[in-house]
Amino acid sequence: MAPSSKKHRQQLTRSGSRQDRLTAYLREAGLRPTRQRMALAALLFDQGDRHVTAESLYSEALESGVKVSLATVYNALHTFTSKGILREISIDSSRSYFDTNVEEHHHFYFEKSGTLEDIDQSQIRLTRLPKTPGGLKISRVDVVIRVDG
């Protein structure tokens, strides 16, 4: 790779298909692939399923040398959520978790560490759901198994 006119670039910025995939992913979601969104999306979507908080993602971004503000992290998390590529989980009233797994699934919550682990939908059988009051539409069913450790 020839040295470019810019002083330096982020490590991850060039790499062909990975970048392209992320760009396409953001575009498909109707979002501009800006520098900070790309960097955050790389952290979020280049590993397996993840559960992050705004602070945890912000720390990661800083550690990996991405220049981004906390406000932008909040913006990105909410924007990604509204576009359906993240999902928000309320499990602890002191902070929000965001989940890269947007399929229907459930969670273990480890109370001591404050961490989450996915439970595939097939692992839980929910039968006999009650009918909703007034026949209102169900937007989501969340099962959280809180465990002690």
Add this chain to the structure above:
Amino acid sequence: MAPSSKKHRQQLTRSGSRQDRLTAYLREAGLRPTRQRMALAALLFDQGDRHVTAESLYSEALESGVKVSLATVYNALHTFTSKGILREISIDSSRSYFDTNVEEHHHFYFEKSGTLEDIDQSQIRLTRLPKTPGGLKISRVDVVIRVDG
């Protein structure tokens, strides 16, 4: 009732068996039946099952003429929870709900109004719970059905 040496008392302070029941209830939970706890307990436990937030209970207390501070409401909610006569529910990361129903049960969450409604345990059949990682003990299983209205 002869006028007492104290300037005035709260309206509800005297009333025989209802007071006595609440007093006994707090005592059994290992709590001193103080004026503000009694007043809050009356609001919480004298109606059917309730779901309150600190603010909502505080407003109610003020409206009904109970002199209590917000800090005391938080103290009482947490103390009651630690003694097992309330239970805390995290459904919305912006605030905690406290539930006077401490039996195992589940909830409808009405997203527009931010209100909760109980679902009896018998109304939901949860089969095939996955085994917990490391064989950790389950402390609670919460099912929340989010509905649109």
Add this chain to the structure above:
DNA sequence: CAAGCAGTTTAGAATTATTCTAATGTTAGG
């Protein structure tokens, strides 16, 4: 490849829910 605008980022201030502090008041037992 400009030019320009909508959309994005940002620092820092503001807001909101909740917790803390330390002083004052109350309960319950002897």
Add this chain to the structure above:
DNA sequence: CCTAACATTAGAATAATTCTAAACTGCTTG
């Protein structure tokens, strides 16, 4: 009554999140 432990309180402090308004950048159009 006296007292010690417990509870309440106002207000300050904290922490997560949102807002503001100005600076910036991606993208479309000429």
